Amino acid sequence: MDVNDFFLGRQPVVDRQQQLVGFELLFRRGGQNTAEITDDLSATATVINHACADVGIKEVLGPYFGLINVSADLLLSDTIELLPAEHIVLEILETVDLTPEVIARCHHLRQQGFRLALDDVIHLTPPMQALLPLISIMKLDIPAMSMESVKQVCRELAGSSIKVLAEKIDSADQFLQCKEAGVSLFQGYYFARPTIISGKATSPSETTLLRLLGLMVGDAETEEIEQCLKLSADLSINLMKMVNSVASGLNYKINSLHHAITVLGRRQLQRWLQLLLYTHGRQDQSGPSPLMQLASTRGRLMELLAARISPADKAMQERAFTVGLLSLLDALLNKPAIELLPPLNLADDINQALLDRSGPLGELLQLVVQTELIDSQQYCPILPRGLNAAEFNQIQAEALCWVNELTAEMH
DSSP states (O other): OOOGEEOOOOOOEEEETTOOOEEEEEEEETTTTTSBOOOHHHHHHHHHHHHTTOOOOHHHHSEEEEEEEHHHHHHHSGGGGSSTTTEEEEETTTTSSSHHHHHHHHHHHHHHTTTEEEEEESOOHHHHHHHHGGGEEEEGGGGOOHHHHHHHHHHHHHSOOOOEEEESSSSHHHHHHHHHHOOOOEEEGGGGGGOOOTTTTOHHHHHHHHHHHHHHTTTOOHHHHHHHHOOOHHHHHHHHHHHHHHTSSSSOOOOOHHHHHHHHHHHHHHHHHHHHHHTTTTTTOOOOOHHHEEEEEEHHHHHHHHHHHHOOOHHHHHHHHHHHHHHHHHHHHTOHHHHHHHGGGOHHHHHHHHHHHHHHHHHHHHHHHHHHTTTTTTTTOOOTTTTOOHHHHHHHHHHHHHHHHHHHHHH
């Protein structure tokens, strides 16, 4: 088994308020003839260790739990105890025979601090019932179930401490149906898929943010940027607070928008505005937006990949970050990208990447989006020349760590 052949992927898990609470970590062999996610003992252990060797799995997950598929072999092996129990939920695959040996091992792992989940449940069987006192999460295979079956499982587990997780959620409608059925947790990228609403108006705050981004990209004068910021009191206040926090080590306070823009610098101001698009105006600010997490992960991963491919081309690295971050603008605003991009006055190669997935930046975006399809038949990543899967995993781990730090700073 060659670690250079395996890819690491991460799928978000959100709660009923669509706040991010965890991730499932997935491992898959590269190549066109291998469609299945691996549950191989050595592959899983080796990829985890390799991908997180420098930054650590705790830093990759941040404050969230991590679900990891475990086969019978991995469940019964000592290798699994190398993982940080406080961060990991062991997801027992549906192929595992719940023998007395397996159940005894589950008791031991619970005593070690691990949480356990059952994968791809359609209905509760007698062997599952015997394991319920040890289970923290019950994962339902939504495409294989009727909504009445989902409700039945939720009713059977009502009153217990077990959280029901609906996986393979592909749309907002599915999310709402499962939520109404009593499901607590949801896994999938449904929130990244735009629900295009014909004629939908952009809110005043969103319009201001888009106009500001257009001014930044167009290298407008500081005075023009300042005048645009003054149109939004909350944006101006947020900027002043942030810059005063950043400049806390200085011997003076920031007392004007002009001063704040100068101190923060164009590059940081543009990044702040891009990220703010995904958080501004959210009704519930109690936790990170999964859409912001995904967009910033795309941006940072594309930037790091561009740096690996063209280390001297700083401008390309900046454009790569912009492409990744703006690639979910349609999902955020529920309007076609072709309507949202013109006011931003973006460079041609950025527009081509966002609209057609073409050009060098478009190819990088395609690669990054592929990592989100790791459990799909569509998964077929094409790495840049000179980069293997192990190196890609390490770059991705670095990007995930950066996003977790960013999220902590913003909340």
